[in-house]
Structure formats: structure tokens, C-alpha cells
Amino acid sequence: MPSDLNWAIGGEAGDGIDSTGKIFAQALSRAGRHVFTSKDFASRIRGGYTAYKIRTSTEKVQSVVDRLDLLVALTQRTIDENLDELHEESVIIYDGERSWEAEIPDEITGVSVPLKSLAEDAGGAIMANTVALGAACEIASFPIENLDESLEKRFGDKGSKIVENNKDAARLGRDHVRENYGEFDYELETTDNDYVLLNGDEAIGMGAIAAGCRFYAGYPITPATDVMHYLIGRIEQYGGHVIQAEDELSAINMALGAARAGARSMTATSGPGIDLMAETFGLAATSETPLVICDVMRSGPSTGMPTKQEQGDLNMTLYGGHGEVPRFVVAPTTISECFHKTVEAFNLAEKYQLPVYLVSDLALAVTEETFDPMEFDMDEVEVERGKVVDDETVDEWLDEEGRFRAHADTEDGISPRSLPGTADGAHMSTGLEHDELGRRTESTDMRVKQVDKRQRKVETARERETFDYREFGDPAAETLVISWGSNEGALVEALDILENEGIDVRVLSVPYIFPRPDLTEEVEAAEDVIVVECNKTGQFADLIEHDVLTRVQRINKYTGVRFKADELAEEIKGALAADTEVTA
Amino acid sequence: MSSDVRFTDFKSDKQPTWCPGCGDFGTMNGMMKALANTGNDPDNTFVVAGIGCSGKIGTYMHSYALHGVHGRALPVGTGVKIANPDLEVMVAGGDGDGYSIGAGHFVHAVRRNVDMTYVVMDNRIYGLTKGQASPTSREDFETSTTPDGSKQPPVNPLALALASGASFIAQSFSSDALRHAEIVQKAVEHDGFGFVNVFSPCVTFNDVDTYDYFRDSLVDVADDDDYDPTDREQAKDAITDADKEYMGVLYQDENSVPYNERHGVEANKADIPDGAPEGAMDLVREFY
Numbered sequence A: 001m002p003s004d005l006n007w008a009i010g011g012e013a014g015d016g017i018d019s020t021g022k023i024f025a026q027a028l029s030r031a032g033r034h035v036f037t038s039k040d041f042a043s044r045i046r047g048g049y050t051a052y053k054i055r056t057s058t059e060k061v062q063s064v065v066d067r068l069d070l071l072v073a074l075t076q077r078t079i080d081e082n083l084d085e086l087h088e089e090s091v092i093i094y095d096g097e098r099s100w101e102a103e104i105p106d107e108i109t110g111v112s113v114p115l116k117s118l119a120e121d122a123g124g125a126i127m128a129n130t131v132a133l134g135a136a137c138e139i140a141s142f143p144i145e146n147l148d149e150s151l152e153k154r155f156g157d158k159g160s161k162i163v164e165n166n167k168d169a170a171r172l173g174r175d176h177v178r179e180n181y182g183e184f185d186y187e188l189e190t191t192d193n194d195y196v197l198l199n200g201d202e203a204i205g206m207g208a209i210a211a212g213c214r215f216y217a218g219y220p221i222t223p224a225t226d227v228m229h230y231l232i233g234r235i236e237q238y239g240g241h242v243i244q245a246e247d248e249l250s251a252i253n254m255a256l257g258a259a260r261a262g263a264r265s266m267t268a269t270s271g272p273g274i275d276l277m278a279e280t281f282g283l284a285a286t287s288e289t290p291l292v293i294c295d296v297m298r299s300g301p302s303t304g305m306p307t308k309q310e311q312g313d314l315n316m317t318l319y320g321g322h323g324e325v326p327r328f329v330v331a332p333t334t335i336s337e338c339f340h341k342t343v344e345a346f347n348l349a350e351k352y353q354l355p356v357y358l359v360s361d362l363a364l365a366v367t368e369e370t371f372d373p374m375e376f377d378m379d380e381v382e383v384e385r386g387k388v389v390d391d392e393t394v395d396e397w398l399d400e401e402g403r404f405r406a407h408a409d410t411e412d413g414i415s416p417r418s419l420p421g422t423a424d425g426a427h428m429s430t431g432l433e434h435d436e437l438g439r440r441t442e443s444t445d446m447r448v449k450q451v452d453k454r455q456r457k458v459e460t461a462r463e464r465e466t467f468d469y470r471e472f473g474d475p476a477a478e479t480l481v482i483s484w485g486s487n488e489g490a491l492v493e494a495l496d497i498l499e500n501e502g503i504d505v506r507v508l509s510v511p512y513i514f515p516r517p518d519l520t521e522e523v524e525a526a527e528d529v530i531v532v533e534c535n536k537t538g539q540f541a542d543l544i545e546h547d548v549l550t551r552v553q554r555i556n557k558y559t560g561v562r563f564k565a566d567e568l569a570e571e572i573k574g575a576l577a578a579d580t581e582v583t584a
Numbered sequence B: 001m002s003s004d005v006r007f008t009d010f011k012s013d014k015q016p017t018w019c020p021g022c023g024d025f026g027t028m029n030g031m032m033k034a035l036a037n038t039g040n041d042p043d044n045t046f047v048v049a050g051i052g053c054s055g056k057i058g059t060y061m062h063s064y065a066l067h068g069v070h071g072r073a074l075p076v077g078t079g080v081k082i083a084n085p086d087l088e089v090m091v092a093g094g095d096g097d098g099y100s101i102g103a104g105h106f107v108h109a110v111r112r113n114v115d116m117t118y119v120v121m122d123n124r125i126y127g128l129t130k131g132q133a134s135p136t137s138r139e140d141f142e143t144s145t146t147p148d149g150s151k152q153p154p155v156n157p158l159a160l161a162l163a164s165g166a167s168f169i170a171q172s173f174s175s176d177a178l179r180h181a182e183i184v185q186k187a188v189e190h191d192g193f194g195f196v197n198v199f200s201p202c203v204t205f206n207d208v209d210t211y212d213y214f215r216d217s218l219v220d221v222a223d224d225d226d227y228d229p230t231d232r233e234q235a236k237d238a239i240t241d242a243d244k245e246y247m248g249v250l251y252q253d254e255n256s257v258p259y260n261e262r263h264g265v266e267a268n269k270a271d272i273p274d275g276a277p278e279g280a281m282d283l284v285r286e287f288y
Helices: A017-030 A076-081 A115-122 A125-139 A145-158 A160-180 A200-210 A225-231 A248-260 A271-286 A314-319 A335-352 A362-366 A393-397 A444-464 A485-500 A520-525 A539-548 A565-583 B023-037 B054-060 B073-083 B095-101 B103-112 B157-163 B177-189 B211-217 B232-239 B281-285
Strands: A005-012 A034-040 A049-057 A068-073 A086-094 A109-112 A196-199 A213-218 A241-244 A264-269 A291-297 A328-330 A355-361 A368-371 A428-430 A470-473 A479-483 A505-509 A512-514 A528-533 A553-556 B045-049 B064-067 B088-094 B117-122 B168-173 B194-199 B218-220 B245-252
Touching: A005 A017, A005 A076, A005 A125, A017 A034, A017 A049, A017 A125, A017 A145, A017 A196, A017 A368, A034 A362, A049 A076, A068 A076, A068 A125, A076 A086, A086 A125, A115 A125, A115 A160, A125 A145, A125 A160, A145 A160, A196 A200, A196 A362, A200 A213, A200 A225, A200 A291, A200 A335, A200 A355, A200 A362, A200 B281, A213 A225, A213 A248, A213 B073, A225 A241, A241 B073, A248 A264, A248 A271, A248 A291, A248 B064, A248 B073, A248 B103, A264 A271, A264 A335, A271 A291, A271 A314, A271 A355, A291 A335, A291 A362, A314 A328, A314 A355, A314 A512, A314 A539, A328 A335, A335 A355, A335 A368, A335 A444, A355 A362, A355 A485, A362 A485, A428 B054, A470 A485, A479 A485, A479 A520, A479 A539, A479 A565, A485 A505, A485 A528, A485 A565, A520 A539, A528 A539, A528 A565, A553 A565, B023 B054, B023 B088, B023 B117, B023 B177, B023 B194, B045 B054, B045 B073, B054 B064, B054 B088, B073 B088, B073 B095, B073 B103, B088 B095, B095 B103, B095 B117, B095 B157, B103 B157, B117 B177, B157 B168, B157 B194, B157 B232, B168 B177, B177 B194, B177 B245, B211 B218, B232 B245
Parallel strands: A005 A068, A068 A086, A086 A109, A213 A241, A213 A264, A264 A291, A291 A355, A328 A355, A428 B064, A479 A505, A479 A528, A528 A553, B045 B064, B045 B088, B088 B117, B117 B194, B168 B194, B218 B245
Antiparallel strands: A005 A049, A034 A049, A034 A368, A196 A368, A328 A512, A470 A505, B168 B245
């Protein structure tokens, strides 16, 4: 009996697809099952196809696959959109009493449940989706009691009556299936495991609070808005504040102001917002202001496809902005890393007094995954504020006239930092080229000194920090696959598929774009090198080729949809076959 | 904050590169006097400026300061004040900085009512880029970008502020030194966003809005016993009067509640623990 299940609910935006999916995902997670969710959504408020998909197993799952076992279809389009993924054992739950005539493929089992009328029996048509969840529990042999906790969490604020009605609705759905259909071939076991379920935007917000971020300014934009949603109402409890700015230019400038006042400060946006922020990014770099700028990438250019996946902003974060300014670009590769790299981004920003791009993507942002809570062990979080002077230590950084040398030329390139309020630490900073005091200069000597000093911070960081990669698969394999961002999960699962077919692969998942690990040895040791990324031109592959001075193969996807594990396994096989043909 | 602070303590040793006779000298002196008179000192003062002649002010004053990018000084000041409410925040800008590129920020800074002082050096011309029309340039004014005279009416920044819900609106004249310092001081003392539009003549590029013009034409509302700055209707009449230009505190909301107070933002956010905050595991448990 299969214990893994690929489940989905689909309908029109506004049908409550997202919250229904979330309720079921939480129920599974609370029952000790691993969960991985994904979403199909359009850039509109109501109408249009939207779906919430859940993959659940007792083993860790971290990718989507081309398979759908149980589908709650609120519209015909939901069935049509997913035809490719349905198979002979698939089951579709639909409301046979509704106005649309469900066209269900012959080989697939349709389970008709009067969702609306049963919901009305339980107290209101609005609970139709809950009826469907109850039906799904029955089909999957999943104890409905686990759903109750989820319903309490979702509707608890609305009062016990609403919670009870929903529990009743779920049971009516379950009973309908039990009475009208036989047993199904699924059994979702529960375990004693203790998991948390969260998405990448939430993990970034949580990382920010953990790292002591006390100021967030942002402007709503898909798919970064959830960072702001997460922080509002939570960060205040830890002494922080969120402000919704009038635009992205304001957001980054507010964040910069807060950083100058000494607060750990962040803004998050997506590609179009990054473009607007570029000028102030340069100011942050040259005024040596620690700032975390989060870019949750989506399909570009321009407005592109706001609700679709892409990893197209790498070059923008790496090279964007006029002039030459040092920056760090850190790109989490998993939802758990969204937390850890956010903490690290704050530390890097303050230790090296420069802006840090934290580059995430839509696939990380909107999908949820289960984790052992200790993956987010708060005791492990370290806050390093760098060279901040206090009323005593400020003296050693004053010039002979008692003026604070905020941009002092130091061996490691890192100057002292005095936070406002520090006696004798008063100074100005500017986007103009400046001297050690922060004042404008056009002196050729000082210009060179300051440019070198700022650049030297990167060299210092290379010496002091570890910019490494995560490794999977067979370390001795002749095939090396390199990836960045959210592709890691699908790659790790693709490894298993390939291994079963006798193909050994070594995977390097690189969370640092700049500075980044030197992969020369790894690339040279491999027979075939393939770089996987969600963009057309292979922006990361270009970097590898540049660093290692060798050609690599590329697997690029820019449909707007993330890689799936089985798809990646096929692509890698294809790349290896093509390579063999060429060399043969 | 010490009581023996003199206004010269806010002066840096850098000599201004403003043209001789520029109104910005007087504007800056008034800002420094206002800060000293209200008991602030350089270590607890943050000055933010954008680009242009006005933007140079951070260099010539001694305090914590940031010279930012064009038009974005107000968001920076907003971030500074929310992050550390103990600081006295003063934002300086020009008419181009504040009413052209930064006009959007101006409207929102006004309505947010963050407790800071915004001084705009309004010379009705772009000076540092050598004489183009500004948003406050008069209709028919001839400049290098309006050789046949400007065909657009000027922005009325005071009306814009009033319409956006300003809690303090004042206008002053840089050359009327004591009165200017007094007006800026009232803005500093105001609980909320203190907006002062300062006529700060450009002696090089504007031969219309000159010292003589302002000296002869400005009417100080303080000279009118019947003028009540807390009366919004009266303020509206003065601010939208097409025939006269007024100086002084034109409008002040006595019940102004600044942003930080409204949002309960009190603590200096620079103080953070050296690890995750206490109780941070609650953040993880929420995801069960």
C-alpha cells in the first residue's frame, strides 16, 4: 500500500485554494509526515486557475514530481491542467451536484461528493473545501483527527462554533465517501516525528528576527511580500518595526537610514524593485552602510511573469549599479538555508560594512517543506556586529583635531563604526568619494586609497570566512552537476533516480555567488560538468566558465516552472548522452 | 544632551563652497542655532541631505550625517528616527530635491508625521546644475531649459503639505537671520514633522527671486495679531493666497501625535543581544 501521496486542490483564485491546501499540509505535518508543497497561481485576485499541491511521505521530500494521485477539482480546468500528471490509480474528488459537468478521463476514478450541500448541512456553503478535505482523508486512510488540529489553528480566531462546524463538515465528507465508495489503495501512516512546516519567505523573516533585525521597510511585490507579512506583528514583539514604504526607492532609503542609526536593517523585494534600488545600493556600498537587501526572484525582465519561477537576477545582483562597488551575494539553496543565510547576511553586512544581497527565488519563497525544528536552533545563532566603537574605544580613531575617522584606511579594509549617540563619534558619510573623515574629496591619492580599501574588505572576507558549497551524491563520480538556488531539492532526488539506473553523479550546491568557492579542482576532476539553473543564458554557468577557464554543459529551464526531480534526471541523462555522441 | 552647547559646535571646519552671498549660509546658520537653542548636541543629532547645493550641508555641519542620493533624504531621515527615537533628526533639501524628484516622498513623509525637521532651501532654480527651471520656478521665468519662459505653474509646497495632512507648516527667509532661526526652532520643538520652506536666494542664477524681492514682499504672519496658526482655514487662505507670500509659522496642529508615538516605537534599535532574542524558539514553534 503506497504511503506516499501526491495531492492537489485546484480551482479559481478566490476559491480558498491556498488556505485549504495549507490546512491539509499542516495536518499531515502535525501527524509526523514529511510534506513538500507547491503552488500554481496567476497574477490576479479572483478567477483564473490556481492550485496548491502537496507531496507527502514518511521520508524527506524536497521536490515536486510529475505525478498526481489525489486531486480535489473545483473546476474542469483543474482536471485539464493536470491531465499529464494523472495516472490509472489517480482519484479525483469533485462535486457531482455542481453546475459543471465533470469530464473525467476513463481510466481515472472519480469520486463525486456533494461538497456544497454537505457544507450547507454542516452550517454553511463556505465550508465546501473542508468537506473535500474530509473526503480526501477517507480516500487516503488518513485519521481525520489530525485534520481537527489544523482546523482549530486556521479557524480558532473565529470562535469555537466555526471550528466545530468545520469539523462536522469534514466528517460529512468522510462519511459520504465511506458510505458510497469502497476502500482505496492508500494508507497515510502517522508517526511520532515532530516537524515544522514553513516556506522560504517565512524562513527569511524568521532568520531576520533571530539575527536581531529591528527595522524592515518594504513595498509589496510578488513573491517577496510574504517576508513583510511574516515580520509584521512578530518583529514588534522583539523590539523591531516594519514600515510599508511608498515605493522601493523609499524602502531601501529608509532601511539605509535605520542602518546608519545602528539598527540591523533589511528590505526585501523582487527583480523590478531591485532595479529601482540600484542607486541606493551604490550609496550603501560607498558610504559603507551594513544593509541586507533581499531579492526574491521571479520571471523577468520588466514585469515578466510575476507569479512564476526564474533565477534571472544573478547578473543584476552581481554587477548591478554604476561604478565598482564591493558587495556580497548570498543565495540560499533550501528553505532551511533561507533562515541560516539570512542570519549570515546580517553578520557579513556588519562585519564588512557593506550591502549584502540575499538572493532567493519564487520556488523557495512559496513552497513549504517540513523540517526538524532543531534545524532552526536559536541557540546556535551568533550575532557579530564587527568594529563598532564605544565611548572608550572611539578615542583611538580620532585624528589630531579630535575628528572621528569613520572611513579610516585600515589594513583589513574595515573601518571603525560609531553609532549615533556615541560621544565624539559624530561624522558624515556620503555617496561622494570621500576622505577618512567622510568628507568629499577629489584627491587622486585618496580616491585610490578609498577604492582599494573598500575592495580590500572582500579579500579580508575571503581569508576570514568560509564560502563553501554543499555536496551530494558520489564524491568520486565522473559527472559533476553544479547548481545554485532552489534547484538543490530536485537535484538531490534526481540523484536517487539516476543511482537506481547505475549513473553516479556528484552534486555541488553553491549558496555563495560572491565571493564564491573556487571550483577549479572539482571541475577539473570531473569528466562531464553540467550547470543547472532556471534561466535562459546560464548566468552561473558563465561564472564557472570564467573562474575555471573551461566549457561546461548547461541545463536551463525558463518556462516559469521550477525543475522537477524526474525531469532533471532525464535532462542529466540527455546531457550525458549528447556528450557521449559528440566525443564518440 | 548638554545645556552648554553653542551653535558653533555644530559647525565643521570645512569651508562651504557655496557662492558668496548664497542664501544657504543663512539657512544653515539658522538650523545650527535652532539645534543649539533646543539643547541638542552634535553626538545626538543626525542630519540628512540629498543632492545639490542644499545637499552639501552635512559637510559643513558637525553631527552624525548622511549625504544621500537625489530626492531620497526624507526616507533616510524616517529610517533614522524610527530606528533611534533619541536622535534629533534634521533633513535638508532643495526645491528640486524635495518637490521634483522627491515629491512622492514629501507627501508621504508629511502624512506619516515622523518627529523630524525638514528644511527646504527654496531658491526657485537649479543652481548646482547651472540654472535650469525648478518645480518652484515662476511661470514665464526664463532659464536655460525654459528659454521662452516656463509654461508651467509652480508647485505650491505649502499647499501640498497642507493637503497631505501636515502638522506643521512654516516659511522663512534665510537673510532674516533671527526670525529664521526662531521659525526653525519652532519646527524642531514641534511634536511631529516640522516643515520649513526657506527662501534661500540663488545669487548666481535667479535674478527674480532676489534678497530685495523677498525683503520687500514677504509678510510675516507674526505681525498680524489676528493670525492664528492653529486655525486650519486661516492657514489655507494664507497658503493659497495668489497675491502675497507669507512667512512665519503658518500652520501648527496642537494635537499632533508623531509617528513613533502612534506606533509605540520607543527604544533605540541599535541595542541587540549577541544571539537570537530570548524566546526566539517560539518563532519556530509557530510552524507546528
